Amino acid sequence: MTVVPYQKPGVPASAGLSVEQCKRAAWAVEPWEACGETRCCYRGAAAINASLAVALGVRFPLSFYGLPGVGWFQDRLYNLVAVNRHRLPGDTPYCKAHPEECR
Numbered sequence: 001m002t003v004v005p006y007q008k009p010g011v012p013a014s015a016g017l018s019v020e021q022c023k024r025a026a027w028a029v030e031p032w033e034a035c036g037e038t039r040c041c042y043r044g045a046a047a048i049n050a051s052l053a054v055a056l057g058v059r060f061p062l063s064f065y066g067l068p069g070v071g072w073f074q075d076r077l078y079n080l081v082a083v084n085r086h087r088l089p090g091d092t093p094y095c096k097a098h099p100e101e102c103r
Helices: 018-024 043-057 060-065 070-083
Strands: 026-029 042-045
Touching: 026 043, 042 043, 042 060, 043 060, 043 070
Parallel strands: none
Antiparallel strands: 026 042
C-alpha cells in the first residue's frame, strides 16, 4: 500500500480521479493488474476498509463493510467526520510540512 497526498501534482489523474473527488473523500485504488479491465476504486468508508484489509492481510474489513446496514452506517459516520475534519486534532497536513511537493 502506498499513501500519497492528492495535492501532489499528477496524483489524482494517475488514479483516474479528479482533484474535486479527492477533496471530498479518501480513496483507495487498486493497481490495474489486480482488477483486470475495470479499475477497483473505493471511496470514503469503503477506502478505509480496503486499506485496513491490505494492512492486515485479510479480507474481513471489506466483507464486514458489505454486510446489510454496516456499509450504510460507516458511510454516514465517515461523512460526518469528513465534514468536520478541520475541527479534529492531528498532525501537520502533509502539504504544509512539504510545500515544495504540493501545489
